[in-house]
């Protein structure tokens with residue numbers, strides 16, 4: 583599996599020959615500006631964790647351009663359909679379903695979820711994705727939760743994608759605990775350094791993980807890592 587980072591919590595994973603894009607937020611991202619073009623992204627599927635603009639801003643444009651299948655909670659799918667997106671599939675917490683690119687289970691997240699105008703966007707979530715090339719977990723924006731232990735017990739994950747920016751989500755120390763709960767050695771850190779409240783000391787975060795025998799990957803924009 584090859585993961586490529588597009589900044590903030592936007593990344594894609596190519597697995598089993600399919601490209602899965604998560605939480606599209608590229609054009610309004612100050613640190614991705616000029617580095618990533620919408621046309622760089624040609625997903626087969628788009629998975630959206632919750633309704634906040636920093637996870638959804640480019641979803642309509644990319645979905646229209648790619649005709650990718652969009653998977654998200656019921657409320658986000660209703661909203662996307664109202665914007666003319668028709669290749670969609672709604673899910674909710676605890677449910678799993680097999681798609682051409684792999685099997686997705688929607689997980690709980692401790693966060694909030696609303697659209698740009700403040701209207702309700704369903705509950706925030708994350709995803710376990712199982713493919714023939716291996717499985718991984720993207721938590722979405724969340725606090726550390728004991729529920730993550732259930733994920734580690736039930737799934738053999740190759741890596742996890744976890745927020746590390748603190749303030750709105752887990753910081754590095756809680757993300758390390760989450761990595762222990764979901765039983766992974768490799769974590770791709772997201773949701774950091776985009777805005778002043780989520781600035782972190784990358785070197786000390788990487789050291790924290792290394793001292794626990796784990797690897798925190800903090801990627802540059804458009805940098806890739808293979809798992």
Ligand code: NI
Nearest residue numbers: 632634693723
């Ligand atoms: Ni959020």
Ligand code: MN
Nearest residue numbers: 634636637723
């Ligand atoms: Mn966010």
